[in-house]
Amino acid sequence: MAEVIKMPRLSDTMTEGVIAAWHVKVGDSVKNGDLLAEVETDKATMDVESDFDGTVLFIGTTEGKAINVGDLMVIIGAKGEDISGITAEAKATPAAEAPAASAPAPVVAAPSASAPTQAPVVAAPAAPLPMSNGDSRVKASPLAKALAKDKGIDIAMVSGSGDHGRIIKKDVEGYVPSAASAPATSSFAFPTVVGEEKYEEKPVSQMRKTIARRLSESKFTAPHFYLTMEIDMDKAVEARAAINTVSPVKISFNDMVIKAVATALKQHPAVNSSWLDDKIRYNQHVHIGMAVAIDEGLLVPVIRFADSKGLAAISAEAKDLAGKARDRKLQPKDWEGNTFTVSNLGMFGIEEFTAIINPPDACILAIGGILDKPVVKNGQVVPGKVMKVTLSCDHRVVDGMKGSEFLVTLKQLLENPVRMLM
Numbered sequence: 001m002a003e004v005i006k007m008p009r010l011s012d013t014m015t016e017g018v019i020a021a022w023h024v025k026v027g028d029s030v031k032n033g034d035l036l037a038e039v040e041t042d043k044a045t046m047d048v049e050s051d052f053d054g055t056v057l058f059i060g061t062t063e064g065k066a067i068n069v070g071d072l073m074v075i076i077g078a079k080g081e082d083i084s085g086i087t088a089e090a091k092a093t094p095a096a097e098a099p100a101a102s103a104p105a106p107v108v109a110a111p112s113a114s115a116p117t118q119a120p121v122v123a124a125p126a127a128p129l130p131m132s133n134g135d136s137r138v139k140a141s142p143l144a145k146a147l148a149k150d151k152g153i154d155i156a157m158v159s160g161s162g163d164h165g166r167i168i169k170k171d172v173e174g175y176v177p178s179a180a181s182a183p184a185t186s187s188f189a190f191p192t193v194v195g196e197e198k199y200e201e202k203p204v205s206q207m208r209k210t211i212a213r214r215l216s217e218s219k220f221t222a223p224h225f226y227l228t229m230e231i232d233m234d235k236a237v238e239a240r241a242a243i244n245t246v247s248p249v250k251i252s253f254n255d256m257v258i259k260a261v262a263t264a265l266k267q268h269p270a271v272n273s274s275w276l277d278d279k280i281r282y283n284q285h286v287h288i289g290m291a292v293a294i295d296e297g298l299l300v301p302v303i304r305f306a307d308s309k310g311l312a313a314i315s316a317e318a319k320d321l322a323g324k325a326r327d328r329k330l331q332p333k334d335w336e337g338n339t340f341t342v343s344n345l346g347m348f349g350i351e352e353f354t355a356i357i358n359p360p361d362a363c364i365l366a367i368g369g370i371l372d373k374p375v376v377k378n379g380q381v382v383p384g385k386v387m388k389v390t391l392s393c394d395h396r397v398v399d400g401m402k403g404s405e406f407l408v409t410l411k412q413l414l415e416n417p418v419r420m421l422m
Helices: 084-092 142-151 169-173 206-221 234-243 253-267 311-326 400-415 417-421
Strands: 003-006 016-022 035-040 045-049 054-059 066-068 072-077 224-232 273-275 280-282 288-290 292-294 297-299 340-344 363-377 380-394
Touching: 016 206, 035 072, 072 084, 142 169, 206 297, 224 400, 234 253, 234 380, 234 400, 234 417, 253 288, 253 311, 253 340, 253 363, 253 400, 253 417, 288 311, 292 311, 380 400, 400 417
Parallel strands: 288 340, 340 363
Antiparallel strands: 003 072, 016 035, 016 066, 035 045, 054 072, 224 380, 273 280, 292 297, 363 380
């Protein structure tokens, strides 16, 4: 009997997945555990394996296309088995047609396929585009796309000789630009500027779609308010220098902030909370989400039980999670369960900013850079190192007084780092 494999939900926020690469084709024999495909989710590229032994009888879509969670992906059964009833039922189901399928996301699992396709607009007539079977996406193999990028060739101008007009390696290698593609020169006698209008469009990735949806929901659902405070970082700078003379790993200021935040949250559970519509959850554990920027957006890996970990442990874990995030190797356990989030742009010279709350948290802390400024100490104006932090709060959960009390505790911890060791 034929077995149906549907698009699995590979992350808590996933609604659809893009096929980054197929590792089987119709007619192939597979066994339980064999790799079927690589699927790009909103947070990572993950493998989908077969749960059955048999022959691949049907593949639901092509590489680069999106499939909704729960839609038909692969059918595996006995060779020659009739599956017309299964496929007919899948086509009759409205959910099987993913709205986002017409806008394929870039494949991050294979670097050769991630090169953006430029679409220059020129006054001269353009060479005919390759056959695309009604799909606006240029059909080309990943190797052909990578080769075109290396040679500086617009892949859209190459004619394909593969199946259904697909562009393959030899098409790019043999491509010769036509005279028609050269920009037209002016026929006027007086000097003129000859230019070329061009732009670049990139399909919206699964990650960027999810970021847009979740942050829009947060910004327009949770009533945000903001509290900003300056922190004297003189002693923190001295403490970090002293710690790094003996620490097995290099401690960053971000590591110190995470530790201070985790310690402060234990004293202020109202800030370490979540709005759950009909109830408020006050978390007694502290899981700090750490915003990490990558080319396609923002990932938030989680340092669990951060309040019970020392600076060296936090530093090592933060570096490991940041590396996994940039390599798109995070697993669900790495990004789930945050109770509070920290976003740091200080390393870019940003003095102050506000951040949008990362659901389900009630608060997020935006950290600016440490700046040299004149400060008043003991009635004297002296050089000082100052860092601004801004707490974004969900007013449904956290009131101004609660947020302010948390910031006061955070300030005391960072201005006297020895308190974090108590």
